[in-house]
Amino acid sequence: MLTLPHQFFLTAERYANKPALRWKSGDEYRDLTYAQVAQAVRAVAAAFLQAGLRPHDRVALLSENRPEWVMADLGIMLAGGVVVPIHTTFSARLAAAVLADSGSRFLVASSADQLDKVAALREELPHLEKVISLELCPPSLPANFCRTWDDFLEQGRRSGIHSFPRVNPRDVCSILYTSGTTGEPKGVTLTHDNFQANAHAALQAIPMNDRDVLLSFLPLSHVFERLGGYYAPVVGAGGTVAFARSVKDLAKNLLEVRPTILIAVPRLFEKIHETAWQTARSKGSLALKLFRWAFRQRPGTPGHFLADRLVFRRLRARFGGRLRFAISGGAALSPELAHFFARAGIPILEGYGMTETSPVISVNRVDRNKVGTVGLPLEGVKVRLAGDGEILIQGPNLTPGYWGKPEATRELIDREGWLHTGDLGFLDDDGFLTISGRKKEILVTAAGKNVWPDPIERKLEISPFIAQSMVVGDGQIQLGALIVPEWEALEPALRELGLDPSARETALADARVRELFRREIDQTTADVAEYERIARFALLPREFSQDREEITPTMKKSRKVIAEHFRQDIESLYPARKIPH
Ligand code: AMP
Numbered sequence: 001m002l003t004l005p006h007q008f009f010l011t012a013e014r015y016a017n018k019p020a021l022r023w024k025s026g027d028e029y030r031d032l033t034y035a036q037v038a039q040a041v042r043a044v045a046a047a048f049l050q051a052g053l054r055p056h057d058r059v060a061l062l063s064e065n066r067p068e069w070v071m072a073d074l075g076i077m078l079a080g081g082v083v084v085p086i087h088t089t090f091s092a093r094l095a096a097a098v099l100a101d102s103g104s105r106f107l108v109a110s111s112a113d114q115l116d117k118v119a120a121l122r123e124e125l126p127h128l129e130k131v132i133s134l135e136l137c138p139p140s141l142p143a144n145f146c147r148t149w150d151d152f153l154e155q156g157r158r159s160g161i162h163s164f165p166r167v168n169p170r171d172v173c174s175i176l177y178t179s180g181t182t183g184e185p186k187g188v189t190l191t192h193d194n195f196q197a198n199a200h201a202a203l204q205a206i207p208m209n210d211r212d213v214l215l216s217f218l219p220l221s222h223v224f225e226r227l228g229g230y231y232a233p234v235v236g237a238g239g240t241v242a243f244a245r246s247v248k249d250l251a252k253n254l255l256e257v258r259p260t261i262l263i264a265v266p267r268l269f270e271k272i273h274e275t276a277w278q279t280a281r282s283k284g285s286l287a288l289k290l291f292r293w294a295f296r297q298r299p300g301t302p303g304h305f306l307a308d309r310l311v312f313r314r315l316r317a318r319f320g321g322r323l324r325f326a327i328s329g330g331a332a333l334s335p336e337l338a339h340f341f342a343r344a345g346i347p348i349l350e351g352y353g354m355t356e357t358s359p360v361i362s363v364n365r366v367d368r369n370k371v372g373t374v375g376l377p378l379e380g381v382k383v384r385l386a387g388d389g390e391i392l393i394q395g396p397n398l399t400p401g402y403w404g405k406p407e408a409t410r411e412l413i414d415r416e417g418w419l420h421t422g423d424l425g426f427l428d429d430d431g432f433l434t435i436s437g438r439k440k441e442i443l444v445t446a447a448g449k450n451v452w453p454d455p456i457e458r459k460l461e462i463s464p465f466i467a468q469s470m471v472v473g474d475g476q477i478q479l480g481a482l483i484v485p486e487w488e489a490l491e492p493a494l495r496e497l498g499l500d501p502s503a504r505e506t507a508l509a510d511a512r513v514r515e516l517f518r519r520e521i522d523q524t525t526a527d528v529a530e531y532e533r534i535a536r537f538a539l540l541p542r543e544f545s546q547d548r549e550e551i552t553p554t555m556k557k558s559r560k561v562i563a564e565h566f567r568q569d570i571e572s573l574y575p576a577r578k579i580p581h
Contacts, residue, residue: 011238015238019034020240023243041074044074044076048081057081058081058105060099061221082102085174089553091117095118102187107130107131170192173195175190202363204379214263242259260323260324265331266337315344342369342371349365361397363375363378376431380397381395389436391424445474453470456532463523465493466484468543481534499513504541538573
């Protein structure tokens with residue numbers, strides 16, 4: 001196979017004058033054509049070679065999504081370097097840990113905020129020789145240590161370097177740090193071949209072509225967006241990718257970009273679902289009745305046709321009105337949400353993968369979408385189930401291993417070449433994969449029943465009053481839950497009860513508020529098994545946050561950290577016992 005930059009150059013030749021990237025500058029979206037991006041990629045590579053980059057040197061990339069992310073990524077690889085993306089949400093400590101572990105010689109960073117992280121810990125980073133700032137160089141960094149991107153590229157253009165080192169597609173081209181839900185970040189190495197194989201197979205499964213426009217808002221530092229929202233559409237298919245200005249601006253950017261495909265995580269659909277209900281509610285009881293009625297109509301009936309005109313079309317308009325389908329991955333999507341959007345004419349194709357598999361393992365197809373499953377394995381990807389139900393994978397998308405951690409690599413990939421995902425699941429007669437739990441997250445009740453907390457939490461979070469939740473109770477007779485209220489939705493209810501929403505702790509201790517949550521918990525989890533019932537709960541005054549490392553950059557709950565931080569709340573659920581979790 002070709003390296004990623006060479007694959008991109010082929011696509012860029014074919015679609016030279018088509019917009020490849022679109023980004024918001026001031027109030028307007030602007031385009032960069034394939035030819036322009038290709039030229040910038042060559043300039044980046046030349047600049048790095050001129051600066052002394054040697055084959056396999058690591059270059060860290062710490063930036064929000066923007067065109068320079070793509071130019072830097074492909075440029076570093078063209079020069080023979082290895083790209084080390086760092087999540088912009090990483091604390092200074094974690095960012096420094098990644099720079100140190102990868103031994104990065106260079107760092108491309110987006111803003112003074114990001115660079116300040118490095119400035120604080122520079123002493124601990126002897127390998128780091130230079131930073132390139134996409135904006136200005138901050139005063140916290142010595143002048144000879146920081147260069148601006150524009151200067152750096154100009155130097156590349158003037159260097160006269162037009163030929164680039166031969167790079168073997170089997171070589172590692174990127175190291176991706178997963179924060180994991182425990183411990184220090186671990187670097188997953190991936191090769192050009194890994195990404196290429198995965199992008200090709202993904203494009204066989206999902207119809208994506210040069211007429212497609214994607215709106216990219218998940219961080220490119222996460223492999224799901226990088227493959228699904230950049231390598232597949234831009235390096236592979238010749239489509240256009242527009243960058244959302246920020247998650248906050250997403251609703252507005254959807255209307256401006258009018259994407260045909262959206263790559264998202266379940267949380268986005270939860271939010272839109274919540275907003276849709278809230279809007280219907282705020283318009284009064286008639287509007288709410290109409291909304292409820294619309295979602296009861298069966299496709300193909302006159303009622304559904306009417307519902308489409310009156311309700312669904314408006315919902316589709318929130319996405320810009322041209323969306324063909326959305327892809328959801330990274331965490332489990334609740335079937336209720338998938339059905340809700342499908343009814344409204346927005347099919348969500350759920351997929352499954354992990355960083356170590358570049359990342360896609362399986363995905364549903366437009367013409368074969370089985371809600372509740374994570375779809376069919378990609379072409380070339382073999383899925384097998386171990387005796388205990390763990391999902392094992394083989395295929396051209398498997399990482400060669402963790403960076404500098406042979407022991408961890410041996411634990412990940414067994415002698416026969418099967419990668420152990422840590423996820424539990426099963427295949428149905430049609431070959432669709434269902435994820436039924438995570439090996440490490442299973443709770444075992446005192447009665448010996450195995451409970452996977454995630455599906456119960458997803459049910460709870462469907463309630464408009466529940467923003468986040470964590471089910472606990474390992475070794476206990478009854479399950480409990482930590483519940484983070486959705487304050488925006490809760491405030492009107494609190495006022496009605498004569499409570500002050502700004503005095504959160506007092507409000508949450510009120511018996512009527514607890515009663516409200518009791519009802520919400522019972523309603524949303526009405527269909528769980530008896531032993532999965534949430535018998536106890538604690539209401540938390542603040543949400544789980546990324547800053548406190550309770551949520552990973554890929555939006556997963558760090559159960560250990562949450563359990564530590566809310567130890568007292570958990571203990572209050574089980575007063576007589578010590579909590580092993
Ligand atoms: P990461 O490497 O951070 O992307 O995390 C990979 C993990 O996310 C997998 O091992 C799964 O546990 C989880 N995951 C990804 N997609 C899904 C999905 N559709 N349903 C359930 N879990 C998922």
